[in-house]
Amino acid sequence: MRATRAQSRSYSTVLKTMLLPAGYSVERWSYTLQRVTGVVVTLYFVLHVVETGNFIGGPGVWYVPSKDFAASYYEQVKELLHNPIFDAGLVIIGWMVAFHTINGLRLTLAHFGITLGKPTRVDPESPPRSFSNYQRAIFWASIALATFAAVYSVDALFGVLSG
Amino acid sequence: MKTVRFSVYRFDPSSDKKERYATYEVPYKTGMTVLDGLLYIKERLDHTLAIRYSCRMGICGSCGMTVNGLPRLACYTQVKEVGWSLKVEPLRNHPHVRDLVTNFDEFFKKHKSVKPWLVRTDSREQESPTSQYLQSDAELEKYIQFSYCISCGLCYSACPVVSSLPEFPGPQALALLYRYLADSRDQSRSERLKIVDEAVGIWRCHFAGSCSQVCPKGVDPALAIQLLRREMMRG
Amino acid sequence: MREKNVMLLHYLSGVGILIFGGIHLFTVFFTRPLGETVWETTLLFEGHQFAILEVYRNMLLASSLWFLLLFTTFHGLNGLRVILIELFPNRAVRSATRYVLLFLGFALMVYGTRTIVIAHMIR
Numbered sequence: 001m002r003a004t005r006a007q008s009r010s011y012s013t014v015l016k017t018m019l020l021p022a023g024y025s026v027e028r029w030s031y032t033l034q035r036v037t038g039v040v041v042t043l044y045f046v047l048h049v050v051e052t053g054n055f056i057g058g059p060g061v062w063y064v065p066s067k068d069f070a071a072s073y074y075e076q077v078k079e080l081l082h083n084p085i086f087d088a089g090l091v092i093i094g095w096m097v098a099f100h101t102i103n104g105l106r107l108t109l110a111h112f113g114i115t116l117g118k119p120t121r122v123d124p125e126s127p128p129r130s131f132s133n134y135q136r137a138i139f140w141a142s143i144a145l146a147t148f149a150a151v152y153s154v155d156a157l158f159g160v161l162s163g
Numbered sequence: 164m165k166t167v168r169f170s171v172y173r174f175d176p177s178s179d180k181k182e183r184y185a186t187y188e189v190p191y192k193t194g195m196t197v198l199d200g201l202l203y204i205k206e207r208l209d210h211t212l213a214i215r216y217s218c219r220m221g222i223c224g225s226c227g228m229t230v231n232g233l234p235r236l237a238c239y240t241q242v243k244e245v246g247w248s249l250k251v252e253p254l255r256n257h258p259h260v261r262d263l264v265t266n267f268d269e270f271f272k273k274h275k276s277v278k279p280w281l282v283r284t285d286s287r288e289q290e291s292p293t294s295q296y297l298q299s300d301a302e303l304e305k306y307i308q309f310s311y312c313i314s315c316g317l318c319y320s321a322c323p324v325v326s327s328l329p330e331f332p333g334p335q336a337l338a339l340l341y342r343y344l345a346d347s348r349d350q351s352r353s354e355r356l357k358i359v360d361e362a363v364g365i366w367r368c369h370f371a372g373s374c375s376q377v378c379p380k381g382v383d384p385a386l387a388i389q390l391l392r393r394e395m396m397r398g
Numbered sequence: 399m400r401e402k403n404v405m406l407l408h409y410l411s412g413v414g415i416l417i418f419g420g421i422h423l424f425t426v427f428f429t430r431p432l433g434e435t436v437w438e439t440t441l442l443f444e445g446h447q448f449a450i451l452e453v454y455r456n457m458l459l460a461s462s463l464w465f466l467l468l469f470t471t472f473h474g475l476n477g478l479r480v481i482l483i484e485l486f487p488n489r490a491v492r493s494a495t496r497y498v499l500l501f502l503g504f505a506l507m508v509y510g511t512r513t514i515v516i517a518h519m520i521r
Contacts, residue, residue: 009329014326017323018323021323021371023232024376025372025373025376028373035481038481042475042478045470049467049509050509053509053512056513064521065520074450075443101419105412105416108412108413112389113389116389117386119304119305119308119345121304122382124380128372128385128386130370156435157435327485327487360402362401363483366404367480
């Protein structure tokens with residue numbers, strides 16, 4: 001008889017643990033959101049660097065082009081990128097950047113032991129000291145600020161709020 | 164009479180190819196724990212059910228299992244606080260032996276790797292002690308919380324990093340490392356700080372906090388790991 | 399490099415992104431008059447105080463963009479490395495991802511630096 005069965009480390013289980021932590025606290029959800037937003041923003045960043053290369057006339061330009069050439073190339077690219085679907089994508093990126101920034105600050109503070117409670121004698125009734133009020137407050141602030149950033153980007157990209 | 168429905172993970176490697184879930188109806192008694200229900204099943208309904216337990220009072224840390232999706236100690240969990248329909252599975256991230264029993268070899272190996280004991284350099288004093296080691300209240304409170312760990316493996320089972328990266332030391336080992344690092348009697352700070360400073364060491368903790376959420380003893384491993392990171396950053 | 403120093407750089411680059419990304423977002427988003435979209439004001443080629451060409455011509459803003467590029471490249475690719483370490487515990491895959499990400503980071507830096515330097519010189 002086999003003594004043990006190594007638990008199968010299937011990628012469906014790993015991804016489910018990473019992305020759908022049902023039943024766990026907000027810290028676990030912040031971990032999931034921080035991962036997802038980080039990956040998406042990095043992909044956006046790569047595309048953004050590629051796309052800003054078009055300010056000066058596309059990937060083939062490794063010399064200083066004339067201003068008129070760069071300007072006409074830029075206008076073409078802008079026409080391509082300036083559409084409602086990409087703008088809606090930018091609104092989501094705005095939410096993600098704001099969330100990742102503030103939540104990342106929270107995690108950095110936590111990793112240096114700041115804003116956490118102090119270890120003390122065990123009190124099973126009280127919540128864990130690492131889930132301190134400061135930490136929870138910064139987490140919810142990151143959600144609130146991200147939502148504000150998304151609303152602001154709707155205004156900045158579509159111009160619906162202020163006319 | 165009220166009954167509780169137990170849906171229990173069953174797997175016997177000598178006869179089964181695949182796990183299955185067996186359902187049992189257990190009469191409810193006031194104050195019944197999940198372990199009480201499982202023992203009722205083993206005594207009256209199905210003798211083949213394999214479970215591991217010992218003290219029945221949350222001290223030995225043997226009866227960890229996944230109840231309705233979260234790792235819990237079966238003896239420490241009232242049926243009433245979970246619900247009238249229970250899904251009982253073995254702990255995640257530990258290899259399964261049979262039914263609800265899991266193998267802790269890897270877990271204890273990682274525990275041992277952080278040297279969970281006090282290291283002293285004054286060997287002459289150790290052989291013929293001349294005094295006691297006095298600690299102030301403040302020195303005690305730096306580590307006393309983390310010394311309540313009973314090695315039940317619940318935090319290890321809840322940790323999202325262990326599930327994806329099996330070599331990760333896990334919350335229990337890292338918390339215990341901090342417990343001995345923070346102890347004023349310990350004299351091996353620099354060696355301890357080197358143990359987990361690797362690509363698959365402490366830096367893979369992302370403070371998801373699940374370990375502290377499920378700990379039945381209030382140890383708060385997530386706090387210990389963050390404080391350990393601070394110590395490692397200081398060097 | 400020791401993992402400790404890599405993660406320290408991860409935190410520092412995060413703070414750096416906060417500063418230089420803040421400047422970047424300020425020039426693009428917060429300088430437009432209320433009621434107009436960024437497409438009509440700051441994302442013009444020129445003709446606004448913070449239009450594309452004006453930003454790159456300004457030495458301070460252009461170098462802040464370069465630091466933003468540097469920090470974001472490191473921070474983003476190191477974040478990907480951390481996730482890939484956890485997803486693929488295999489050692490061979492780990493060292494392969496390291497080289498792939500180093501190459502990707504190098505390529506991003508070269509291409510982005512080209513954009514900033516050339517845009518700075520357009521007259």
